[in-house]
Amino acid sequence: MTSAISVSGLVKTFGQTRALDGLDLSVDTGEVHGFLGPNGAGKSTTIRVLLGLLRADAGDASLLGGHPWRDAVELHRRLAYVPGDVNLWPNLTGGEAIDLFGALRGGLDKRRRAELIERFQLDPSKKARTYSKGNRQKVAVVAAFASDVELYVLDEPTSGLDPLMEAVFQEYVREVKREGRTVLLSSHIFSEVEALCDRVSIIRQGRTVESGTLTQLRHLTRTAISVETGQPITGLPEQAGVHDARVDGTRAKFDVDSHELDHLLRYLTRFEVRTLTSAPPSLEELFMRHYGDELRENGVKAEATVS
Amino acid sequence: MSAFTGTARLVRLAIRRDRIQLPLWIAGTAVFVPIVVASVRDRFPTEADRVEILRSATESPALLVLRTAPTGASEGAMIMFSLLTYVAVLAGLMSTLAVVRHTRQNEETGRSEMVGATVVGRHAGLTAALVVVAGANLVLGGLIALALIGYGQPAAGSIGAGAGIAAVGIVFAGVAAVAAQITQSSRAANGIAAAVVGVAYVVRGLGDALGDRQPDGYTVVSAWPTWLSPIGWVTEMRQYEGDRWWVLVLPLVTFAASVGVAFALTVRRDVGMGMVPDRRGPARATPALLSPLGLAWRLQRGTLLGWTVAMVAYGAAVGSLSQTVQDALGENEGTADTIAKLAGGGNADLMDAFFAAMMAIYGAMAAGYVVQALMRPRSEEAGGPAEAVLATGTGRLTWLASHLAVAVGGAAVLLVAAGAATGLVDGLSSGGAGGKVLDMTGAALVQLPAALILAGFAVAVFGLLPRLAVGLAWAAFTVSLIVGQLGELLGLPQAVRDISPFTHVPAVPAASATALPLIALTAVAVALGAAGLALFRRRDLVL
Ligand SMILES: Nc1ncnc2c1ncn2[C@@H]1O[C@H](COP(=O)(O)OP(=O)(O)OP(=O)(O)O)[C@@H](O)[C@H]1O
Ligand SMILES: [Mg+2]
Numbered sequence: 001m002t003s004a005i006s007v008s009g010l011v012k013t014f015g016q017t018r019a020l021d022g023l024d025l026s027v028d029t030g031e032v033h034g035f036l037g038p039n040g041a042g043k044s045t046t047i048r049v050l051l052g053l054l055r056a057d058a059g060d061a062s063l064l065g066g067h068p069w070r071d072a073v074e075l076h077r078r079l080a081y082v083p084g085d086v087n088l089w090p091n092l093t094g095g096e097a098i099d100l101f102g103a104l105r106g107g108l109d110k111r112r113r114a115e116l117i118e119r120f121q122l123d124p125s126k127k128a129r130t131y132s133k134g135n136r137q138k139v140a141v142v143a144a145f146a147s148d149v150e151l152y153v154l155d156e157p158t159s160g161l162d163p164l165m166e167a168v169f170q171e172y173v174r175e176v177k178r179e180g181r182t183v184l185l186s187s188h189i190f191s192e193v194e195a196l197c198d199r200v201s202i203i204r205q206g207r208t209v210e211s212g213t214l215t216q217l218r219h220l221t222r223t224a225i226s227v228e229t230g231q232p233i234t235g236l237p238e239q240a241g242v243h244d245a246r247v248d249g250t251r252a253k254f255d256v257d258s259h260e261l262d263h264l265l266r267y268l269t270r271f272e273v274r275t276l277t278s279a280p281p282s283l284e285e286l287f288m289r290h291y292g293d294e295l296r297e298n299g300v301k302a303e304a305t306v307s
Numbered sequence: 308m309s310a311f312t313g314t315a316r317l318v319r320l321a322i323r324r325d326r327i328q329l330p331l332w333i334a335g336t337a338v339f340v341p342i343v344v345a346s347v348r349d350r351f352p353t354e355a356d357r358v359e360i361l362r363s364a365t366e367s368p369a370l371l372v373l374r375t376a377p378t379g380a381s382e383g384a385m386i387m388f389s390l391l392t393y394v395a396v397l398a399g400l401m402s403t404l405a406v407v408r409h410t411r412q413n414e415e416t417g418r419s420e421m422v423g424a425t426v427v428g429r430h431a432g433l434t435a436a437l438v439v440v441a442g443a444n445l446v447l448g449g450l451i452a453l454a455l456i457g458y459g460q461p462a463a464g465s466i467g468a469g470a471g472i473a474a475v476g477i478v479f480a481g482v483a484a485v486a487a488q489i490t491q492s493s494r495a496a497n498g499i500a501a502a503v504v505g506v507a508y509v510v511r512g513l514g515d516a517l518g519d520r521q522p523d524g525y526t527v528v529s530a531w532p533t534w535l536s537p538i539g540w541v542t543e544m545r546q547y548e549g550d551r552w553w554v555l556v557l558p559l560v561t562f563a564a565s566v567g568v569a570f571a572l573t574v575r576r577d578v579g580m581g582m583v584p585d586r587r588g589p590a591r592a593t594p595a596l597l598s599p600l601g602l603a604w605r606l607q608r609g610t611l612l613g614w615t616v617a618m619v620a621y622g623a624a625v626g627s628l629s630q631t632v633q634d635a636l637g638e639n640e641g642t643a644d645t646i647a648k649l650a651g652g653g654n655a656d657l658m659d660a661f662f663a664a665m666m667a668i669y670g671a672m673a674a675g676y677v678v679q680a681l682m683r684p685r686s687e688e689a690g691g692p693a694e695a696v697l698a699t700g701t702g703r704l705t706w707l708a709s710h711l712a713v714a715v716g717g718a719a720v721l722l723v724a725a726g727a728a729t730g731l732v733d734g735l736s737s738g739g740a741g742g743k744v745l746d747m748t749g750a751a752l753v754q755l756p757a758a759l760i761l762a763g764f765a766v767a768v769f770g771l772l773p774r775l776a777v778g779l780a781w782a783a784f785t786v787s788l789i790v791g792q793l794g795e796l797l798g799l800p801q802a803v804r805d806i807s808p809f810t811h812v813p814a815v816p817a818a819s820a821t822a823l824p825l826i827a828l829t830a831v832a833v834a835l836g837a838a839g840l841a842l843f844r845r846r847d848l849v850l
Contacts (some may be wrong), residue, residue: 055847087690089692093587096596099591103600105699126587194651
């Protein structure tokens, strides 16, 4: 499988701030890749380096086989970008802005443009200064999806979209994926990432802390189990990988490290399991676990936030 | 919290933002007094001279439209006849631009939404704008009154002139306050307010032209349309010829009423919205928009149009003045000397020296336009759409060069327009229009390389120090202007004057157009521009 984006050891500083601190990122061709991290983690900075808008201080980056800075113009014709803050020209209409971005990118599909405007319920003849935040966002999303490109770089594209529009957005991401195109999706919306992404990278303070498929990432964390048995459960808290166990005679609730799950189930069967429910960790829980330290420092209890 | 809480803080903020702009407007307007007084004294030293010229003036409706209905033959009345309506228009434009700047433009940029969420009352923003602008008009009026008194004019009439000008400026501030409420863009608000100033000027002109010529043969009592116009009110105060103070009631009542309307509208609409909804636009872009150059043109054309109108009007005014100036120059050595110094030409023909001085002003205006136009890329970059545009197939050089092309092309258009208007109007009144149009257009275009230097400088600082670019470019413009245009009058040493590009422009038509300085200026401009483009290509986008 070829790589659409490959970044290693990327460093970018702004004065004293080290926005990127040896970041790695690898996005395969044809996949939808989630890009997660708390505010200020460096997602937008990474994207701007990839787009040749910022120049990296150190590290290697390649995009569609080219160099993000040196080959910027040629690469830009093959990608579409939705910025995190969509700024339009106040006195141009949304329709004009869509056509303009399309043309500057090298042309856009008229039929698809019409369909997107219809699906996103955008009024293209309103001046941009009168658009709400969500509508400005739609202009950028429509302009991106109306372009015939290999790579979509989307920086929080749905912030400001209502749930209906979010669903339409997800449909289009699936469609471009079916067509074999690549998507890099930075997002704070876990359900969106879970629904769309083949793989995710989680970054923190300019560094990649986790990268892989959701299944792989889940493997690194805990599953919540609730069980009812025929005989009283004993010795559970002492089992390897068990956390926060609350045992009440024949009932128990606890979390277990995913790689100890098999061992634990064998242990439970000796008490005649009657019912058992297991909840795989959500992406949100994964995320919270990574930032648990930070949250605790700020006086927030990770588990409390999760449930 | 009252609706006015926080006004004082906003007033200080507005004064800080305007600390350069408003003083320039005030000085640029008040400077008409010494110029006109000198001209009146040179040309019409005796009452008999003044009666004679006013007799012929009252026979020319066109002249009455442009100036005003003469009210008497005293020196003071003659000064008013020569200057009052022009100064009133300038005070009006200063006021409308400033009010819109501190109200609608703040809303447009989202500044007032943030300010409004802090502890300021609903009316604080508009009140602060009006306080600042009223203050500016009072300063202007005070300066005018003092200057006239200093020239030995009767105190009553001089104060009447100052008060009348201040009042007219304040009325237009009220007009702009309303315009800022009913439109959604500052451009539209500026347009409406400036149009009201223009209409006021023309309506007064009609009233004066239709007025009754009195039996003395040199005074005119204006017809009723004059009374409909704020600019008419200041002339109807009849400074030095009866001083009708009660007329001041009209501007004050109008101001109070319009402010009341503006406040009422503020309550009825939401922040950021207007009363007149934005018109809808095309759902599809025209092919002309769909390129970096097309986009730059679209973003810049409104500014260019405004400047073109202003420069054609100014050029026409200069052309129409040339005959008057010619008479004045024939008689007074002092003025001739001043003009010759301004123009930088030694013993040249005085008329040519006058035109050369005017060309230098056109050059300064063109340079001002260029600097304004080249600040657009910076605002597109800082929190604007440039990020998204530069992530398309548009290269940085293409993007910046497109704005540069519009700015430089625009400056050339402005100089041609001003020069042609000067030549045409001068030619129509004194003959030989065709030749004069060509001469004056050529003379104006000689100024282009100086404007190019400032364009190059603006691009260079944009490439090197984007965060400081706006301040540095305007500072360079101001310094060039002061050092170059006034350096000799101020007695600055040549080495200092040489830093201004304006110093090096040949004083055409007083001097002949020598190629070497023009080529040198252009070469420096190109070098600066190229450096700016190269630097911009190599730097981070600064959002
Ligand atoms: N132009 C700049 N100058 C100085 N610091 C900057 C600049 N741009 C970004 N930073 C800093 O770099 C860090 C990373 O910012 P970035 O915008 O990449 O975060 P992000 O992950 O996109 O956050 P968010 O989720 O809020 O969008 C932050 O600490 C930010 O303050
Ligand atoms: Mg971001």
